[in-house]
Amino acid sequence: MSTMGETRGFIHRIAISLVLLSFLVPWAHLHAAGEEQVSAITxxxxxxxxxxxxxxxxxxxxxxxxxxxxxxxxxxxxxxxxxxxxxxxxxxxxxxxxxxxxxxxxxxxxxxxxxxxxxxxxxxxxxxxxxxxxxxxxxxxxxxxxxxxxxxxxxxxxxxxxxxxPIEIGEYDDLYRNYIKFDLIDVVLGTGLIFIAFFMMVSMLFLSRRFLPGWNSLFLVMLTIGVMIFTYSSFVDKFFPEYGKVVYILFDVASSLLIPALFSFFEKIFGSGPYGLITKYKTIQKYFIVFYLCLLIASLYSDTISQIYYSVGFIGFTVSILIGNIILLVSLAYQFKSKNKEAMILSTGISIFAGVVLLELLWYFYNNKLYKMFYWKISILFFLASLIIILVRRVMHNYEQAIQYSKQIEIFNNELQRSEKIELISNLAASIAHEVRNPLQVTRGFLQLLGQKSNDRDRSYMTLAIDELDRASEIITDFLTFAKPDLGEVKQIDVSEELQQIAAIIAPLATMSGGSVKLDCDEALLIRGNSSRFKQALINIIKNSIEALGENGKVEINAYKNENNDVVIEVKDNGEGIDPEDLKRLGEPYYSKKTKGTGLGLMVTYRIIEAMNGNLKFESTKGIGTEAYITIRSA
CATH class of the missing domain: 2.60.120.260 (Galactose-binding domain-like)
Structure with a gap:
């Protein structure tokens, strides 16, 4: 994939993300407002x-x-x-x-x-x-x-x-805070969409010519919707009244351009539609724009024409949206016959938008035009997202395939390298572990005898040497376990009981580190394996989590069955996290970030889980924490 293709894919992903994330803003706004207690004059x-x-x-x-x-x-x-x-x-x-x-x-x-x-x-x-x-x-x-x-x-x-x-009476600061919040959502959404439109305009430099017509139409749609949402808000009227007339004109101009821009986009995606309806309606809208803008200009100089414009213009805009939605739904129904997925996506977006707009318009007229429409701004984002998805689906198909192939190759290479390293270490461990362990034990015994006959100063050196020999013995044990992870006696294990015992063993270590361990385990979780080896693997993982904790750290251990009836054990911490490059190398022999670490502990853990017909994977975010997932077949 070329650099231009990667840039294009990145731009389109950013555009979709911004639009989808903006869906959440209105709900945050609705929950944020109105927390202060005020009295009211009714x-x-x-x-x-x-x-x-x-x-x-x-x-x-x-x-x-x-x-x-x-x-x-x-x-x-x-x-x-x-x-x-x-x-x-x-x-x-x-x-x-x-x-x-x-x-x-x-x-x-x-x-x-x-x-x-x-x-x-x-x-x-x-x-x-x-x-x-x-x-x-x-x-x-x-x-x-x-x-x-x-x-x-x-x-x-x-x-x-x-x-x-009602007229609210309250503290000035509280009322003013809500006074600003009330329209801030419109400003955020509107300026966000205008920014995306600008970003799309810049991205045209990276697009091939065959994508430009559809991209230009979508750019105009995004821009007009952003301007409409921003100017529909009373934010500018409240805080910058000197620009109120400009904002008023911008809203009317943007609303008049929206329908033609939409139909231009649909024409590029689906063609002229059944019986040429899309093309014909786009042409009609061009004439309506000329009439609408002329009426707008005249209304600026005459109050009489202004009243006509307000009534005729609003009704004309409403009718044009309703007719346009009907034409689109008919065209999409025609596309459904060929099972066009893009038609399905667009029909979902336009159905949400048309339904919400229709309900709000009915409510607006039912309340004698006293209702200020709000939810159309949310619904139009769903509609807008469907348009973006359709265009981006076409542009990103090859890009996503290339990324998928690249990831698969990377996974295969990592597995191949890991298998080669495991085979090498297994052969090495099996050949030397037994030969090294016996001399170490003899040396340890003689050091203990010498320590009993030495003075205090020499005895401290002897103790240090014995501790290092014990550490070397543990490493050799890890080698042997890794080379041949013999589970010994295999029997049915109650995961809940095992985890309770592990939590009791590991809790003091967490307390000494200033953290805590929380266990949440479902009942009747049974697997087959060796209890001792199972504890060894879990303790290795939990100890690593505890060592990564900071102040007020926490390790959560959860166990449950997934949809495949397998037992899943999660170990989550809120520690320092792991870099992506380091995460890929977890389980490699001799790879460790610890001062005295060998990397064998986690390597042995992998081997034990594999011997129990299980799977171990890690997910981590730097600065947030790490999650380990163990999946083992139920007994």
Whole structure:
């Protein structure tokens, strides 16, 4: 595989990963918000302001409760905007404020322009020169403003006017934190997709020409969706209102380009579709874009056209999406006849997107356009992921095959090298182990006799020499076990009992190292083997885990049956972990990272598990920990 091919595959994998990971962000956002406890004002009064009879704050505050004011409850039946009415007033009384830094959070406040007064003093105002009417504001308060009356003047230019959500009262810092979180998800998703689109644009330099048409269409789809999600958020309107009109225009432009870009992509993947539906609808959409953009430009200079644009444009966009989804589903059904996997993938994505959008639109109109659609942003990511998967499947097929072949060759080479080393060590161990052990035992005996007749200083040297002879004897024992892993008496072993005994033996060592051992073992796990050899193998693995622990380290031992009815024993630690290169060499003779290690202990462990018709493998992440998996056939 060429360098260009590897780069291409890497780029496509990164693109898919970013989109799929972004699915998780909305759920983290939903669980993160709303943890602070706040009180709420759920009732207020509302006053319609008659055309041509605009009132000042002094006039409004002088009105009695019976002078045109009517009660409104949060999330209750929303008052219908009378014909000809363009402005209204809200008023409510603050409760006693005992917080350190009290504040109000007013959300789902529908108005193009807004002024907020505390008694007769203006405290906040917002004016827009574009058709956006969703407001969410934080109003700082002080304790001296307890029981004062808040007045809010609202001015409308479309069909919505008023307040829907309860008014929250809480600590300023808590409310402001949630105030930022509320739209942060849109910013993260939108900018993430825009970044991916930019990354895709750069990657065009590495693509062959035959992939460019589909890649260009997908780039435009990704860019328009990213811009739509980002600009649909009220984040910019809240924190950078001077750019509100630009954002408003960007959303409409992106939404008008989305459907043509999608159909251009589908045309590259599936052709013109049955009866040429995909190509024909793409052509119709081009004319609709021209009309839509002309109407958008005209709406910037005329309020009348702006109202027409808001109604016609939104309905046109909604209808174009619904018709487009129907055409796509028909085309995909046609592709299903040939069992096209790409059609199945795309149908899944588009079904999720179309279903969610349809439900949200129905709910939007059912609630008199007071519902702010949210879940379409999540569903469109599934749709987008299906598009990416389809294109990447085509580009990466050969790349994945090459990677698979390369991994297989590497595995075969490692197994061959390991087999050769094992055979060499086995022959060497069998030939010298017995010859070396007897002289060592004789030497040890004489050193013990000399130690009894020596002074204290010489006796310490004798003790050190005897310890080293014992270590050499252990190495020779490992050689013999490795050369011929004789299990001795083979019988049925209860894994639960064995592990409990091992945990009791190894627990003091873990405690001395500042760690702990946790055992979780299912009952009735039976295997065949030698109890002593089985303990030797497990203790070797667990000791290695304990030696890798840091402060407050932990070793977990789990045993259970897998779907093949084999017994699986897991040994997990949260130690320092093993580098990938070192992980590949585990079990090699004489390979060890320990100061006095020989590498024979783990080599012997492998041989014992193999002699019991089992399998041993390791997984590790540097800085996180290591996991050992032993799989042995049930008795």
């Amino acid at each position: 009732e207020w009064q509302m006053l319609w302001e008659q055309p041509g009879e605009e009132m000042t704050i002094e006039q409004v505050s002088a009105l009695g409760d019976q002078d045109g004011w009517f009660p409104v409850k949060a999330e209750g039946e929303y008052p219908v905007l009378p014909e000809g009415i363009k402005s209204a007033w809200l008023k409510f009384q603050l409760p006693e404020l005992s917080l350190n830094r009290p504040a109000l959070n007013i959300s789902k406040l529908y108005a193009k322009d807004m002024l907020i007064y505390i008694e007769d003093s203006i405290t906040m105002e917002r004016h827009r020169n574009y058709s956006y009417d969703i407001n969410e504001v934080i109003v700082p308060l002080s304790n001296v403003e307890s029981f004062k009356t808040i007045y809010v003047k609202l001015v409308v230019n479309i069909e919505r006017l008023g307040l829907q959500n």
